[in-house]
Amino acid sequence: MTDIPHEPSALDLVAASAANAQSLRRRERWVNTGIGIAGFLALLLLWKVLVSALNVPPYILPAPEDVFIALWSGIAVSPSSVLGFYLPLWSTLSNALFGFLIGASLGLMVGSLMAEFRTVETALMPYAFALQSLPKVAIAPLIVIWCGFGDGSKVAMAALLAFFPMLVNSFAGMRSADIERIELMKALSASRLQTYRLVKLPSAAPYIFAGLDMGIVYALLGTIVAEFLGAQEGMGVAITKAQAVTDVAGVFAVLAILGVTGIVLHLTVRWIQHSLIHWVDRGQH
């Protein structure tokens, strides 16, 4: 057993190169974050310079610091204060999420039924297409007539907008299931439900999550639109209130909050997706 201390083995080299690649990746991530922050600061600076150089009146475009003040005045209050963002955000968010759950579940159900039964597909496909091409926001006034100015119309709008991406994606996902895997289940005399649960649903999972990702942002959009048409509370109401008194900085502040909310919702879906879909599906083999 001779030991050559200065000669790195192939395994050492592999380990070293892996460690190196990892540290490179980490460094790259830091650099990217840095670029992001620097870009954002540059944008703020440009905004500030333009507003003061061109003398833009605050009812057209407020200076960035005015927006920050408006933001802060909505954030730095008690959560139960009527002046804060918390109450309207909670109202909007709870309606959007509730509607999303309803719409996404229905979308998954109908999409699955369409993928599973040709008859259901033939019967429903024309309507799905027609409704899909219809700008659903245009239905909002009708929804408000049917469901009133309360939470009902907000939930319904959110559900409606979350429904379609889920329907289309779960349908496409189920149909994309590898034919050999379905044959395998057939060879094992698996029941329809077993094939659905063990093959079709997991095969469709990446599609379903893409649908959820789209659906959750659409649900937020639907809720805001319904709020524009008439509501007692919510972020849409906060925008129309600020607009009524040409508080453009206030509108910007609400938009910023909504933007962050959208990003958080999107990242949450992504995070659930990554922790749930752990497998690497190379389709074949």
Next chain:
Amino acid sequence: MSLSASIETHGVAAAEPAASARSAALIQAKGIVKVYPTVSGEPVLALDHLDMAVRDGEFVCLVGPSGCGKSTMLRLLAGLDRADAGTLSLAGAAINGPSSEVGVVFQQATLLPWLTVWQNVTLPLRVGPNRAPRRESPVRDLLRIAGLQGFEEKYPYELSGGMQQRAAIVRALSHDPKLLLMDEPFGSLDALTREKMNAELQRIWLASRKTVVLITHSIDEAVFLGDRVVVMSPRPGRIIRELAVNLPRPRVAAETFGHPEHVKLAREIRMLLEG
């Protein structure tokens, strides 16, 4: 008659004693015709009055040119398709659909990537109607024989291609079927892995002694593995020759491939396939 009249036994290979063949035919295929409709409208005759018999415990390799209907025959045996004419029976009973007496290994391992190796190989014990009470210890033995012990909780993507295919074989055997059907199981593996897998398959087979019908493009593989090699004609598929392989088992690649018997049979099959 288990070896029907259309089957020619070749002089080179000693024919099996007719009595034992008659007594224990597991598969009986008579006059099998299969026609596939095509998009162009011209139907394709995949199998043309094919007759075949497989004895209980026999390892039969089916070779033939691409598109000769080998896979069609396998699908019929697996109950995944119905023949348009002819009779097909397994252990005396007509094959009317997928049966728990049959295990199938596809060209691809076709493991479910969202299930662990253990969940994958025990799938046949968990799906389908009226499954036998769970008997998992034989599956543990199979995994050990297949060299997959310790990989139960891994996911398929953590396994090499050869290991995935071995897991697929274990899955096909886990519910203890009478018949194992394999459709080009090692076609997607590289030559060296394939040779190793052939030896592994032989080992698993010697331990389980199932009846096997294996489809392959590889003449060497067919002669190495089979008790009998069935050569099919180009489409429409018929059986043109059956050759018994009288090489001692366990066969070892290094010895068998150079064996005069192997060389002779391989040449014979090659000439048949090249027409």
